[in-house]
Every structure is written in structure tokens, then in C-alpha cells.
Amino acid sequence: MIRPSQEMDRVALAAWSISKSFGDVQALSGVSIDIQPGRIHALIGENGAGKSTLAKILAGIQPADRGQLLLNDREVEVRDRAHAKSMGINMVPQQLSLVHDLSLVDNLLLSSHGLPARRGQARDLLRATLDSAGVHVDVDIPTGRLGLAHRQLGEIVVALAEGARVLILDEPTASLGPHEVGGLFAHLRALCELGAAILLITHRIDEVGSVADDVTVLSHGLQVFSGPTEGLDSARIAQLMVGDLPPARERAPRAPGAEVLVLDAVSAASRSDSDLHDVSLTVHAGEVVGVAGVAGSGQHLLAEVAVGLEAPLAGSVRIAGREGLDAVTALAAGVAWIPESRADAVVPGMSVGANLTVYGAAVARDASARVAARFGGARGAATTVQEQVLRAFDVRPPRPALAAGMLSGGNQQKLLVARELDTAWEGGEGPTLVVANGPTQGMDLRASQAIRDRLVAAAERGAGVLVASHDLDELVEISDRIVVLVGGRLVDDMPAASATSDRIGRAMAGLSTADVQDGDDA
Numbered sequence: 001m002i003r004p005s006q007e008m009d010r011v012a013l014a015a016w017s018i019s020k021s022f023g024d025v026q027a028l029s030g031v032s033i034d035i036q037p038g039r040i041h042a043l044i045g046e047n048g049a050g051k052s053t054l055a056k057i058l059a060g061i062q063p064a065d066r067g068q069l070l071l072n073d074r075e076v077e078v079r080d081r082a083h084a085k086s087m088g089i090n091m092v093p094q095q096l097s098l099v100h101d102l103s104l105v106d107n108l109l110l111s112s113h114g115l116p117a118r119r120g121q122a123r124d125l126l127r128a129t130l131d132s133a134g135v136h137v138d139v140d141i142p143t144g145r146l147g148l149a150h151r152q153l154g155e156i157v158v159a160l161a162e163g164a165r166v167l168i169l170d171e172p173t174a175s176l177g178p179h180e181v182g183g184l185f186a187h188l189r190a191l192c193e194l195g196a197a198i199l200l201i202t203h204r205i206d207e208v209g210s211v212a213d214d215v216t217v218l219s220h221g222l223q224v225f226s227g228p229t230e231g232l233d234s235a236r237i238a239q240l241m242v243g244d245l246p247p248a249r250e251r252a253p254r255a256p257g258a259e260v261l262v263l264d265a266v267s268a269a270s271r272s273d274s275d276l277h278d279v280s281l282t283v284h285a286g287e288v289v290g291v292a293g294v295a296g297s298g299q300h301l302l303a304e305v306a307v308g309l310e311a312p313l314a315g316s317v318r319i320a321g322r323e324g325l326d327a328v329t330a331l332a333a334g335v336a337w338i339p340e341s342r343a344d345a346v347v348p349g350m351s352v353g354a355n356l357t358v359y360g361a362a363v364a365r366d367a368s369a370r371v372a373a374r375f376g377g378a379r380g381a382a383t384t385v386q387e388q389v390l391r392a393f394d395v396r397p398p399r400p401a402l403a404a405g406m407l408s409g410g411n412q413q414k415l416l417v418a419r420e421l422d423t424a425w426e427g428g429e430g431p432t433l434v435v436a437n438g439p440t441q442g443m444d445l446r447a448s449q450a451i452r453d454r455l456v457a458a459a460e461r462g463a464g465v466l467v468a469s470h471d472l473d474e475l476v477e478i479s480d481r482i483v484v485l486v487g488g489r490l491v492d493d494m495p496a497a498s499a500t501s502d503r504i505g506r507a508m509a510g511l512s513t514a515d516v517q518d519g520d521d522a
């Protein structure tokens with residue numbers, strides 16, 4: 001539990017009537033927010049609503065076109081990020097900013113521009129912050145070797161070591177499981193009690209009710225609500241955010257077909273996840289297999305093995321009937337790949353249209369395959385076709401010529417899903433196998449539902465679908481079977497009909513599920 005030993009200076013940050021546009025996109029129009037010390041303020045809204053833009057303005061990363069910022073009721077001009085940090089305002093961005101090859105100590109040296117000036121000082125400062133925070137994270141190993149939850153905490157601890165009093169957290173829980181989320185919130189609440197002011201950007205409505213004291217809801221750059229959460233239930237918050245949702249897609253009955261993915265006694269080694277031990281798993285055509293597990297249980301590595309990005313140390317992997325496929329060949333052969341981090345599959349400097357034509361995972365791993373066209377010339381051809389695909393997947397704005405990095409995080413994810421799951425390109429032929437790791441992370445309610453529907457539709461068209469998610473309700477909704485990973489071993493394999501969040505949760509915790517099966521499911 002984060003327990004700094006001393007009370008912090010109490011800093012209140014407010015923004016009044018902030019507007020910001022990018023070309024003809026009005027990202028924010030007259031938005032106001034009041035972030036008070038000792039309180040957690042949630043900032044929510046659909047993908048592209050303007051949350052990250054507002055957060056970046058508060059943190060001095062981007063200037064507003066109009067509006068005022070007030071620190072403890074005094075108007076301030078936040079010149080840049082370093083200036084914001086000097087006033088105690090710091091932001092942990094959506095894509096974590098720690099350099100993976102560097103330790104927390106070196107990351108602190110890097111981000112604090114030489115203050116502290118020497119490694120020894122930086123280490124002392126971090127250790128003191130960690131000690132007072134009651135968090136145990138190795139400050140000397142490369143942060144890429146830390147689990148995701150520890151990296152997230154590491155970012156926060158680095159921000160605290162830099163003197164943060166107002167902490168802006170852009171979707172810190174998007175890739176964490178329920179257990180890690182609970183731990184993180186306990187830390188945040190403890191920080192609040194010592195006087196920190198916290199702005200929490202999230203898509204998880206349940207978090208707003210359970211952890212936030214205040215909430216601001218944005219929609220299309222406009223503020224539709226700002227005030228205490230007291231008296232607001234989840235349904236009302238969801239309605240404020242996205243209006244009324246269409247019902248989930250009806251499932252058409254389908255019989256499992258041929259084997260499209262077979263892992264036979266696979267063991268594999270990971271740098272940042274659990275190693276896999278003796279994993280055997282088959283996915284058939286027409287079947288959705290869900291993978292559950294607390295963060296770092298091996299689902300990341302399992303997904304990478306399933307698309308040929310990681311070779312097993314022992315055992316065999318057969319993708320679409322072929323053994324020993326590398327990722328580039330597998331992707332070209334009709335495997336759709338939605339990795340855990342969209343940064344591994346969307347190239348921000350390339351246009352949205354060009355991103356529709358490249359290999360996903362190969363982008364990050366293999367520079368020589370960087371612009372390998374997966375669909376020959378067909379995809380590159382017609383801008384109008386690209387526009388149609390972007391609209392079909394609700395990518396906003398649907399402009400092929402825009403650099404992909406200009407899209408909001410959620411819209412980049414929609415772009416990735418469009419590239420991997422759209423079928424129009426290939427004359428209606430969908431992928432043979434879909435491997436998706438956390439496909440709805442950071443997506444709003446409507447977009448999450450649309451992605452789930454697309455995955456089920458892919459299975460209905462005959463693809464085998466392997467999907468890992470921390471959202472257990474999501475797995476129960478779309479899967480035919482759910483397997484559970486604990487420490488890199490498959491410990492359970494249950495038909496969806498007998499899977500409840502409770503039963504999966506017990507299996508994830510390494511508890512017996514037999515009694516749940518008999519009793520609690522009823």
C-alpha cells in the first residue's frame with residue numbers, strides 16, 4: 001500500500017472553459033473541471049471524446065486554444081510539461097512512458113532532466129518513495145522485465161519522486177485484471193488521504209462508482225456532466241456517456257469445425273510474462289476460446305506463440321494445419337492478430353490508410369517487414385474503399401490520409417481491429433484464425449460491444465478465435481470454452497455454459513472450482 005510518511009502540500013487544479021481544436025476537429029469546447037486534493041476525480045467519455053487532450057493540457061503537454069488553468073484558485077500559465085511538474089502536476093500517459101531497457105533509477109534520471117543529478121541520488125530518492133509507499137519494486141532491473149502492474153506502479157512512483165501532488169492517470173487500469181485494479185486503487189486512495197489530487201481517466205463504469213468521488217463526463221468534446229458521484233448509479237453514468245446501447249448480437253448456433261490451432265505440450269520462455277509449461281490447447285473453426293488469468297499468467301506469451309511470434313522451447317504449434325510457421329507467414333496465411341499493446345501493431349507516423357495494409361505484429365518485431373503489404377495491391381488501392389472500412393468500424397475521423405497517431409487511442413484500436421477483422425478486402429473471405437489479446441482495452445462501452453460482435457461474427461464465418469481478456473463478463477459473453485492460466489499452466493478448461501465470473505475467478509486464484517460448479521452456478 002502506498003503510504004508516504006508525510007502529508008503532502010495540498011494542490012487543487014482547476015480548468016475553466018477550455019477549448020482546443022486540431023484542424024477542423026474540435027477536440028474540446030468550453031470544458032471545465034475542478035480537481036480537489038484528497039479526492040479522486042474520474043474523467044470519462046466515449047473514444048475520441050477529448051479526455052486525453054484535456055489531460056495533456058492540464059499536464060502542460062499541449063497548450064489550450066482558449067480557457068484558463070487555476071492552481072489553488074490562482075490563474076497560472078502552464079508553459080510546458082517541465083513547468084507543470086515543477087508545480088506538482090504530473091501525468092502518467094496511456095501508453096506507459098518508461099523506457100523498457102532502462103531501470104526505474106535510470107528512467108527517473110531521464111525524466112527529471114538530471115534532478116537528481118547522480119544515479120546514487122536517484123536510487124536513494126526512489127527507494128525512499130517506494131519505502132514510504134510500501135511498494136516493493138526492483139529499481140535496478142530493466143522495467144521491461146517488471147510485470148504490467150509493477151510497471152504501472154513504477155510510473156506512479158517515478159512521478160511521486162518527481163514531486164507530483166496532482167496525479168493525472170490516463171487509463172491506468174486498462175490492461176490490469178481485477179486483482180491488480182483493487183491493489184492500485186488502494187494505493188491511490190491512500191495517496192488521496194495524504195492530500196494528493198487524482199484525475200483518473202477510465203472506461204470502466206464500475207470504477208467510477210466504486211472509487212471516484214467526482215466525475216466529469218465528456219461527449220464529442222463537450223462537458224455533459226461534472227460533479228460528485230454520490231447518487232449516480234452505473235446505468236446513469238453509462239447513459240450520460242454513450243446514450244442508449246444496442247442489444248448484444250444474438251449468437252447463431254454453430255458446430256465446431258476443423259482444428260485451426262493446436263498447441264501440443266508447449267513450453268516457452270518469456271522475458272516479461274510467466275513462462276508457459278506444458279500447455280495443450282486446440283481451437284476449432286467456428287469456436288471462440290476465451291483465455292482468463294491474472295495479469296502476467298502467460299496469456300501474453302500464449303497469444304504470441306499462437307501466431308508464431310515466439311517459438312516454443314518444447315512441444316509443437318500447428319497453425320491452420322502447418323507446423324513451425326513464423327509470424328509473417330502465419331499472418332499472410334490468414335491469421336488475424338490483435339496484440340495486447342496497439343503500439344505493436346499501429347504505426348503512428350504512417351497514414352491511417354497505410355496502416356490498413358501492413359502486417360500487424362511484424363511492424364514492431366521485424367523492421368524489414370515494416371511495410372509488407374498483406375493483401376497485395378488491393379488494399380492500397382481505393383481511398384473510398386478504405387473510407388468505407390473505417391466507417392464500418394466507426395473509426396473517427398474516417399480519413400485514410402490522416403497520420404494514425406493523430407487518432408485517439410481508442411480509435412487507433414478500432415483501426416487495428418478493422419485491419420485484422422474486415423473481410424471486404426478479401427472478397428468476403430475472413431481470417432482462418434483470430435488471436436486477440438485484450439481487444440477491448442481502453443474502448444468505450446459501444447466500441448467494446450462492437451468488437452465483441454465482430455469476434456463472434458468471425459467465428460460464425462468459420463474462423464477459430466482465441467481471445468484473452470481481463471474482463472471476465474466479456475469472456476463469458478462471447479466464448480464457447482474458457483481456459484484458465486495460472487503461472488503459465490492451463491489449470492481449467494470449461495464450457496461457457498458452466499462458466500461464471502465467480503467460477504473463473506476461483507480458478508484464476510488457484511482455488512478448486514468443483515464446489516462452485518455444483519452449487520454457486522445455479
Ligand SMILES: Nc1ncnc2c1ncn2[C@@H]1O[C@H](COP(=O)(O)OP(=O)(O)OP(=O)(O)O)[C@@H](O)[C@H]1O
Nearest residue numbers: 022027047048049050051052053406407408409410
Ligand atoms: N495531435 C492531434 N492531431 C489531430 N487530431 C487530434 C490530435 N490529438 C487528438 N486529436 C483528435 O481529437 C479528438 C479527441 O482525442 P482524444 O485523444 O482527446 O480522445 P479520448 O477521449 O482520449 O479518446 P480515447 O478514449 O480513444 O483515448 C479525436 O477526434 C482525435 O482524433
